[in-house]
Amino acid sequence: MRWLLLKDLQILRRSPLVVALLVAYPVAIGLLIGFALSGDEGKPRVAFVSEVPVEEGGFDLGTGADEFGADDAKAELCKRVECVDADSRAEAERMVERGEVLGALILPPDLLENLRSLAGLDPAQPSVVVLVNEDDPVKAQLVDDRIQALVTEANLILSQRVSEQAAGYLDLLIEGGRFELPFLDQSFDVLGLSRAERILRAVRRELPQGSPGRELIDGVIRFAGLARENLGLALPLLGAVAEPIAVSKTVVAGDAPSLDAFAIAVAATVTLMFVTVLLVAGSLALEREENAFTRITRGPVGVTGLLGEKLVLGVIASFAVTALMLAVLTILVAVDWARAPLIAAAILAAGAAFAAFGAAIGAAAREVRASSLLAFMVSLPIAFLSLVPTGVVSATAYDLLEVVRGLFPFAPSLDAMSKGLDADGPALGLALLHLAGLTLAYGLLARLALRRFA
Amino acid sequence: MSREPANGAPAVEARGLEKRFDGTVALSGVSFTARRGERLAVIGPNGAGKTTLLTILAGVRRPDGGSFRSEGKIGWVPQGTALYHRLTVAENLRLFARLEQVADVDAAVERMLDQTGLGDRRDDQVATLSGGNQQRINIAAGLLSAPAVLLLDEPSTGLDPRQRERLWGFVLGLADAGTTVVYSTHHLPEAERYATALLILADGERLFAGTADDLHAAVPPSADSDLESAFVAFLRQSGH
Numbered sequence: 001m002r003w004l005l006l007k008d009l010q011i012l013r014r015s016p017l018v019v020a021l022l023v024a025y026p027v028a029i030g031l032l033i034g035f036a037l038s039g040d041e042g043k044p045r046v047a048f049v050s051e052v053p054v055e056e057g058g059f060d061l062g063t064g065a066d067e068f069g070a071d072d073a074k075a076e077l078c079k080r081v082e083c084v085d086a087d088s089r090a091e092a093e094r095m096v097e098r099g100e101v102l103g104a105l106i107l108p109p110d111l112l113e114n115l116r117s118l119a120g121l122d123p124a125q126p127s128v129v130v131l132v133n134e135d136d137p138v139k140a141q142l143v144d145d146r147i148q149a150l151v152t153e154a155n156l157i158l159s160q161r162v163s164e165q166a167a168g169y170l171d172l173l174i175e176g177g178r179f180e181l182p183f184l185d186q187s188f189d190v191l192g193l194s195r196a197e198r199i200l201r202a203v204r205r206e207l208p209q210g211s212p213g214r215e216l217i218d219g220v221i222r223f224a225g226l227a228r229e230n231l232g233l234a235l236p237l238l239g240a241v242a243e244p245i246a247v248s249k250t251v252v253a254g255d256a257p258s259l260d261a262f263a264i265a266v267a268a269t270v271t272l273m274f275v276t277v278l279l280v281a282g283s284l285a286l287e288r289e290e291n292a293f294t295r296i297t298r299g300p301v302g303v304t305g306l307l308g309e310k311l312v313l314g315v316i317a318s319f320a321v322t323a324l325m326l327a328v329l330t331i332l333v334a335v336d337w338a339r340a341p342l343i344a345a346a347i348l349a350a351g352a353a354f355a356a357f358g359a360a361i362g363a364a365a366r367e368v369r370a371s372s373l374l375a376f377m378v379s380l381p382i383a384f385l386s387l388v389p390t391g392v393v394s395a396t397a398y399d400l401l402e403v404v405r406g407l408f409p410f411a412p413s414l415d416a417m418s419k420g421l422d423a424d425g426p427a428l429g430l431a432l433l434h435l436a437g438l439t440l441a442y443g444l445l446a447r448l449a450l451r452r453f454a
Numbered sequence: 455m456s457r458e459p460a461n462g463a464p465a466v467e468a469r470g471l472e473k474r475f476d477g478t479v480a481l482s483g484v485s486f487t488a489r490r491g492e493r494l495a496v497i498g499p500n501g502a503g504k505t506t507l508l509t510i511l512a513g514v515r516r517p518d519g520g521s522f523r524s525e526g527k528i529g530w531v532p533q534g535t536a537l538y539h540r541l542t543v544a545e546n547l548r549l550f551a552r553l554e555q556v557a558d559v560d561a562a563v564e565r566m567l568d569q570t571g572l573g574d575r576r577d578d579q580v581a582t583l584s585g586g587n588q589q590r591i592n593i594a595a596g597l598l599s600a601p602a603v604l605l606l607d608e609p610s611t612g613l614d615p616r617q618r619e620r621l622w623g624f625v626l627g628l629a630d631a632g633t634t635v636v637y638s639t640h641h642l643p644e645a646e647r648y649a650t651a652l653l654i655l656a657d658g659e660r661l662f663a664g665t666a667d668d669l670h671a672a673v674p675p676s677a678d679s680d681l682e683s684a685f686v687a688f689l690r691q692s693g694h
Contacts, residue, residue: 003552004549004553007538007549010545011538014540014541014579290537290539291532291533291534291536291537292536292537294509294512294532295530295532295595296553298512298514298530299553299555300553300554301553
């Protein structure tokens with residue numbers, strides 16, 4: 001077998017284009033993924049323009065809490081997107097048009113004034129301006145989602161603060177106290193329903209039994225008590241209105257790795273798949289194209305020996321190419337090399353399964369060109385199907401997808417690579433077992449198909 | 455060139471070989487004997503079972519029935535060159551010598567380079583050789599284990615007359631040295647000129663085994679005295 005392996009490596013060495021592709025492909029994929037993952041955590045670039053006059057400072061809705069101004073808005077925005085300062089609305093427009101930024105958020109001059117008005121008797125609706133370049137539907141959706149999420153969060157904060165303010169007013173009505181007029185330097189005492197009730201009860205005690213005034217005061221006392229109790233009930237209701245639905249997240253299925261680890265695992269699995277499947281399928285088909293199949297297999301090597309050699313070739317190639325890709329990635333993003341044994345196990349198992357799959361394709365196609373075409377036509381859709389998440393197709397279609405995914409090495413390879421790269425990934429043992437089963441199954445299929453080779 | 459049948463012991467002997475492919479009969483009870491140093495030409499129309507017979511003798515396929523035995527190793531030269539075109543002449547020979555588990559690989563390679571007269575092309579990739587030279591290396595690869603019997607499946611296909619002449623000179627030299635050569639061909643003059651015995655197959659059946667003279671004697675005399683005419687007449691006479 002080693003002589004056949006040496007022969008394949010010699011042939012590979014004399015195919016400079018294939019060697020160049022085997023080196024360039026993982027390097028290019030590694031660099032692309034590396035740059036994508038290292039670029040400011042993948043945040044979209046959004047221009048920010050504040051037209052709010054600097055002297056306006058912030059606003060606090062009269063609650064006495066910290067003021068919220070344009071700088072705070074910008075800080076909140078920049079947590080979610082990569083902020084790019086623009087001096088004016090016109091410059092922001094230009095940046096969006098040229099594609100320098102995905103969108104622009106403009107705070108108009110009257111924003112704070114309108115925000116403050118929410119606490120007054122004549123509230124105006126504050127608004128912000130968003131500029132987007134929708135030349136790409138995916139990009140447009142991304143910007144829409146990010147800005148919508150940002151505005152929703154801002155609305156939530158405002159609504160909480162308005163609720164807090166309203167709750168303060170209610171408390172003042174119930175318990176009484178000193179009322180500060182918002183934005184005016186004036187204050188006055190509010191009696192409050194509780195104190196009013198206490199005063200009325202004291203007055204009632206002074207009145208003689210059977211006095212007509214006593215009956216009237218009893219009516220007012222009952223009203224004060226009723227109002228106090230019901231307004232008290234409104235306080236928790238205001239809190240609920242501020243955040244009507246609170247999210248309590250529980251993971252019931254799936255062990256998701258980090259987004260970075262998943263992206264690296266996808267890139268590694270796709271690279272490994274194409275290199276291994278194409279190389280093994282082409283190499284096996286070449287044996288027939290060169291007419292050497294019968295000469296090799298009639299001797300001590302045999303058909304099974306030849307098949308084994310192709311699997312070893314595929315595993316070696318997949319390991320070299322994937323390791324090269326991960327090494328290039330390490331320059332740009334952090335790969336947890338403490339998990340190297342698990343990563344190696346994942347690559348070896350995935351390489352063996354893809355090599356067996358490639359051997360089955362090579363044995364079925366019997367010609368190098370046909371095998372390459374078949375490898376592409378089968379592998380690509382399987383890879384896409386394996387990346388379809390739950391919930392985006394009907395339950396029946398997803399069940400069908402699960403069956404298809406289970407029959408091909410992509411999904412278990414992705415699981416194994418994800419777990420190899422990240423401790424939070426799916427179970428590695430199960431994925432390795434699945435890949436071993438597929439290696440055996442495709443190896444048997446290839447062995448059967450090779451009967452037609454002679 | 456000798457057309458006399460060899461008189462040695464049987465080098466390869468087949469009895470009642472049977473082979474079917476998906477219900478189609480490829481060989482039906484084929485028996486024959488080739489003696490040491492004999493040059494046996496297997497001839498017949500397309501689909502007669504010539505390649506099937508040779509692949510069974512080479513061990514590439516298993517027969518469904520019957521048996522065969524040989525006095526020593528069998529060398530196999532498939533139809534068309536079975537070489538790696540991106541490897542050099544020496545690399546190809548070395549690889550096949552190793553796969554055949556030849557004891558002294560380097561000596562076997564040198565011997566074949568010497569016999570083919572292609573020692574000066576040893577480091578050239580096979581793809582750069584002419585068709586005739588490729589076929590010589592192809593045959594040399596079948597001889598690496600010094601087989602007692604050499605099976606050649608249509609060895610001269612695609613070669614020009616000069617290349618064919620050189621090729622047969624090489625093969626006759628092997629037979630003269632004691633190697634039994636069994637070859638299939640569509641080219642009847644090659645059978646007439648180089649074979650010492652003929653085996654005619656048609657539709658998987660053995661129709662004839664003997665010398666060219668025996669075949670001529672088996673058909674009515676005609677104006678054309680060549681082997682091709684006798685062969686066609688024999689097939690017609692046999693209902694094929």
